[in-house]
Amino acid sequence: MYDVVVVGARCAGAPVAMLLARAGRRVLLLDRGTLPSDKLSTLYIQQPGVALLRRWGVLDAVRDSGCPPLERVVYELGDVRLAGCASPVDGERAAYAPRRFVLDAILADAAVAAGAELRQRCRVTALLRDGKRVTGVEYRRSDDPDAEPVRVPARLVVGADGMRSSVAEFAGAEKLVQHPRLTCAYYAIWSRFPADFELYEGPTGWVSAVPTNDGVLVSAYYPQDRFEEVRHDAQRHYLDNVRTNAPGLFARLGDATQLEALQGTGDQQNFFRRAHGPGWALVGDAGHHKDSLTARGIGDAFLQAQLLAERVAPVLGDPAAPDVPLDAASDAASDAASDAALDAALADYAAERDRRLTESYQGTLLVAQAAAREQRKALLAAVGRSEELTQVYFDAVAGLRSPTELYTPQLQAMLAGR
Numbered sequence: 001m002y003d004v005v006v007v008g009a010r011c012a013g014a015p016v017a018m019l020l021a022r023a024g025r026r027v028l029l030l031d032r033g034t035l036p037s038d039k040l041s042t043l044y045i046q047q048p049g050v051a052l053l054r055r056w057g058v059l060d061a062v063r064d065s066g067c068p069p070l071e072r073v074v075y076e077l078g079d080v081r082l083a084g085c086a087s088p089v090d091g092e093r094a095a096y097a098p099r100r101f102v103l104d105a106i107l108a109d110a111a112v113a114a115g116a117e118l119r120q121r122c123r124v125t126a127l128l129r130d131g132k133r134v135t136g137v138e139y140r141r142s143d144d145p146d147a148e149p150v151r152v153p154a155r156l157v158v159g160a161d162g163m164r165s166s167v168a169e170f171a172g173a174e175k176l177v178q179h180p181r182l183t184c185a186y187y188a189i190w191s192r193f194p195a196d197f198e199l200y201e202g203p204t205g206w207v208s209a210v211p212t213n214d215g216v217l218v219s220a221y222y223p224q225d226r227f228e229e230v231r232h233d234a235q236r237h238y239l240d241n242v243r244t245n246a247p248g249l250f251a252r253l254g255d256a257t258q259l260e261a262l263q264g265t266g267d268q269q270n271f272f273r274r275a276h277g278p279g280w281a282l283v284g285d286a287g288h289h290k291d292s293l294t295a296r297g298i299g300d301a302f303l304q305a306q307l308l309a310e311r312v313a314p315v316l317g318d319p320a321a322p323d324v325p326l327d328a329a330s331d332a333a334s335d336a337a338s339d340a341a342l343d344a345a346l347a348d349y350a351a352e353r354d355r356r357l358t359e360s361y362q363g364t365l366l367v368a369q370a371a372a373r374e375q376r377k378a379l380l381a382a383v384g385r386s387e388e389l390t391q392v393y394f395d396a397v398a399g400l401r402s403p404t405e406l407y408t409p410q411l412q413a414m415l416a417g418r
């Protein structure tokens with residue numbers, strides 16, 4: 001019997017497993033794939049996420065992987081240009097953009113080092129139940145369709161299995177909030193050339209450059225309604241997008257080589273799912289997904305892992321407690337009490353998730369709307385006239401402050417032309 005089965009061993013699931021194993025809980029971590037392996041992502045981890053990596057003791061491993069610190073952000077929208085960096089969080093000023101085959105493997109290794117058991121190539125195919133309560137998972141070997149299903153009982157099942165979460169589907173976790181897709185994204189890794197973390201917004205889309213372990217990731221985003229057109233000749237459209245919307249960056253690409261094939265997606269969903277039920281919870285993309293344009297998914301996954309683990313660890317039993325024989329009646333009463341304590345901890349986690357992530361969700365929906373570009377330009381032109389507001393802007397982009405803090409009397413006066 002495990003205390004917890006975590007389904008999905010990447011940046012949401014591995015930290016949950018690591019934190020709960022460190023708290024002395026018996027944890028099984030399952031993934032249908034194998035690690036290290038790559039994953040669709042433009043890689044950028046903002047300062048709050050970096051601070052959690054440090055708190056968890058794995059930031060040195062990320063640095064040692066050769067991933068460069070990113071201490072300068074350049075943002076250009078037409079002729080408006082802002083340059084700066086978010087304020088440090090717990091002393092960490094730099095952002096990082098590690099390749100996912102680096103980051104996810106570091107996190108899974110940390111979970112195993114903490115005592116979690118990792119089983120790879122194991123696809124969860126059903127949830128076990130006792131009435132309405134989820135009591136474990138059934139999985140099958142991904143590499144052997146004829147293998148018998150394996151049933152694993154657990155007090156808590158955590159779905160950290162991505163945007164198309166099977167755990168969410170099996171648990172019946174409905175989408176509580178949902179908005180249409182707004183963008184589509186393509187990116188490739190290029191050989192190293194001088195670059196900061198750079199963001200451009202131009203007449204036909206968004207472009208970014210992100211230095212990573214083995215080169216620079218250059219991405220191009222388009223409004224969602226162009227996806228069908230773009231996907232049929234993605235490489236040509238990708239280069240056109242960079243040339244049109246980030247001509248200076250495009251010129252620098254002339255000295256670099258595209259090292260890997262273009263990757264992309266048009267399936268950038270925007271939603272919050274119900275985050276918990278009796279005996280189950282969702283973390284990371286499984287429970288909440290938003291357009292990747294604002295680069296929040298990894299940090300949000302870390303935050304949810306931390307919030308969930310700190311709430312459920314104390315109520316998943318005390319591993320140091322001696323085995324005291326109980327009669328059947330008091331046994332049942334004690335089970336009901338501990339189930340109720342677990343459900344209360346899960347409800348608290350869900351409420352905190354929504355409280356912490358709703359504003360950045362709404363902000364992302366605004367940023368990913370091409371139609372709001374002229375308003376954004378006026379705002380950034382005003383912000384750029386004040387050092388103080390520029391700092392607030394970079395802090396808001398990184399998630400350290402609310403975007404509403406930008407709207408000082410000074411900014412409002414500038415916007416009104418006073």
Ligand SMILES: Cc1cc2nc3c(=O)[nH]c(=O)nc-3n(C[C@H](O)[C@H](O)[C@H](O)COP(=O)(O)OP(=O)(O)OC[C@H]3O[C@@H](n4cnc5c(N)ncnc54)[C@H](O)[C@@H]3O)c2cc1C
Pocket residue numbers: 007008009010011012013030031032033039040041042043044045046122123124125160161162163165166167185265283284285286292295296297298299300301
């Ligand atoms: C184009 C793009 C660019 C992005 N850029 C950024 C960025 O710059 N910065 C940022 O912070 N975020 C970015 N994101 C978002 C970020 O990649 C995700 O938020 C993050 O990967 C979520 O992690 P996760 O662990 O929740 O899910 P995932 O990374 O999707 O991992 C889920 C895991 O679950 C496993 N799994 C699935 N189903 C099962 C099953 N039935 N049984 C067992 N295992 C299963 C999968 O094999 C996988 O390993 C981007 C996303 C996209 C698409």
